[in-house]
Amino acid sequence: MNRFMAFMERKVMPVTQKVAAQRHLLAVRNGVLSTLPLTIVGSFFVIFLNLPIEGYNDWIAPFRDILDVPFRFTVGLMALYASFGVGASLAASYNLSQLNAGFLSVLAFLISTVVPIKIDQPVKGVIDAGRYISIGDLGAASLFGAIVTSLIAVEIYHFLIKRNISIKLPESVPPAVANSFTALIPTVVVALLFWGIRYGLGFDLNTIITTIISPLQSILVGNSLIGGLLTVFFIVFFWSFGIHGPAILDPLIRPMWDTAILANMDKFAFSGNAHQLPNLFTEQFLQWFVWIGGAGSTLALAILFMFSKAKFLKDLGRLSVIPGLFNINEPIIFGAPIVMNPILIIPFIITPIVTTIISYFATISGLVPLMMAKLPFTVLSPIAAVISTDWSIAAGLLVIINFIISLIIYSNFAD
Template identity: 70%
Template sequence: MDRIMRFLEKYLLPFANKLGSQRHLLAVRNGLISTLPLTIVGSFFVIFLNLPFEGYEQWIEPYRATLDIPFRFTVGIMALYAAFGVGSFLAQSYKVDQLSAGMLSVLAFIISTVVPVQVKEPVEGVIDAGRWISIGSLSSTSLFGAIVTALIAVEIYRFMIQKNITIKLPDSVPPAVAKSFSALLPTLVIMLLCWGVRYGLHFDINSVITYIVSPLKSLLVGNSLIGGLLTIFMIQLFWSFGIHGEAILGPIIRPMWDSAILENMEAFSSNGNAHDLPNIFTEQFFQWFVQIGGSGSTLALALLFLISRAKFLKQLGKLTIVPGIFNINEPIVFGAPIVMNPFLIIPFILCPMILSVITYFATISGLVPMMMAKLPFTVLGPIGSLISTNWSIAACILTIVNFVISLLIYYPFFKMFEKQQLQVEAQNEQRAG
């Protein structure tokens, strides 16, 4: 075990640190995280439209189209917000104007992705003449295109600003006006480039990128058990070395996670059936069924610490049980510590993988639905699984069952660790005496 740990520490950690500090990947991660308020609020409207009360669906039907608008303009155009967020954070890392970079990112995304359609026959009550664009082209289906076009736009903007290929105004001009004029030439270049590629070369960058990443996305966040286990294994492995697993993998996995849950939300908005959705392994799958109490399913360990005979572990249990209930587990990960601890690393990695397998088979067998909403991670586990699966009591029960299973998995390793702690405390008492 020590030999494996030394090997991973020597070869894996340097790579992980470089990955976690790469500016483009950080911009992607932070830009997508910045859209969380929109997706969470949009999720509540999906939930509100599907409350499990008798007669509720008939009562709300006349208002459904109006009440659906907040969802359409949050989750439904998420790629648009993501383009601005990614571009803004990348500009921040380069120390160039974030607002201009964000706006140019949106411009690049829209020109590269959205194709206006000429109206040939009027649609009564909708449009008589002119051109229209589909809101679907701004949804999760274009998320990867939004990310790439935002990165390209900011790189062009940054290059031109740093090489002084801009329009300079006197110092007496107000800063806001000066920044606007300095962005004129970059705007022209970005617009002409995206316009020429999309309409001159007829190259759809979003379709190409989506095609390229679709096999990886299908593996990691689709319905592949192997992909789901690989994802959770890597998250736990990084945490075992004291590195935030989700943060390190975030630039790679978060666009896929966000795309997956948005696809589920849009599908559920259309069919109203949480059992018939595109993706099983969303972030919420792990959040509510697997990572009970935080990464590693550590709420079970906090409870075991709470009833421990070892004074240190009992005190640690008192300090970590409440944060654990709300899925915050850094105190126990670094307090026990679990990091680099041969007694606790094995269940810390093994437990989430076992729970993933159990939940996967419960899902494909139809016992529990898939995830159709995005809630704050601090929601209590059973409540989170209940709401996120369209009020499925079975999902709520499964979360509780998984918690009991995590207790059983952690228990023998906890007893070995407790025995060691009791010996240490006995030795300390003898020295003090």
């Protein structure tokens, strides 16, 4: 075990830290995370539109289309917002104008993804003749295309600015005006490039990227138990060695997580049935059923420490239990420590694997609905699980059962 830990510290940790700090991966993680307020607000509107109260649906029926608007312009346009966020984040690492980069990213995404629909004959009372775009092209299904086109657009911007291929105005010109002209040539290049690819070559970049990613996405965030267990294992495995697991996996899996929960939310908004949603292993599934107290389900360990005979562990338990209730567990991960601890690493990895399996079978059996909302991670797990599964009491009971299982497993390793 000591040799293995030494190997991890010497060989693996430096590599993972470099990966976590890579500018493009950071841009993807930060850009997608920047859309979090929108998805949370959109989630509340989904919940509000489907409250499990008798007669509620009939009562809001005349206003449903109006009440649905905030959801459509938050969750429904997620790829559009993410394209700006990813582009601005990558530009910041190059010390470029984040505003210009964000606009270029949105431009590249729209040209390569959205084909305007021409309607020659108006539909009376519904739509007039003209050209329109579908907001369906700007949602979760296009998230990966938005990420790739944004990265390419900003790299073009960086390439041209670095080589002074831009219009420079005198220093007396206001900075806002000068920056606009600086981005003029990059804008022309980005527009022509993506226009040529989409309409000249007929190459649908967004569809190609989505097709390539789909098999991996269906494994990791679809309904595959193996994929869910792999995600859980790698997160706690990296944490065991002091490496922020989600920081390593985020650039790859967060867009998949967000696509998955947004697809669930969109389907639920139409059907109102949380048992018939497309994706089981969303981030929220892990957050509420598995990460009880944080990665590794450490709330149980904090409570066990509160009754320890060792004063240090008792104090650590008291210090960690309140943050743990709100799913913040860095105090106990680094305080116990769990990091590099050959004894506590075992339950830290085993516990979430066991609760993932239990939660998976509880869901596919129909006892617990799937996740249809995205709440802040600091909400108490039983409450969040109930709300996120369309007010399912069974989901709250599952959290309590998983917590008891966590207590049993950790009690065999906590002194």
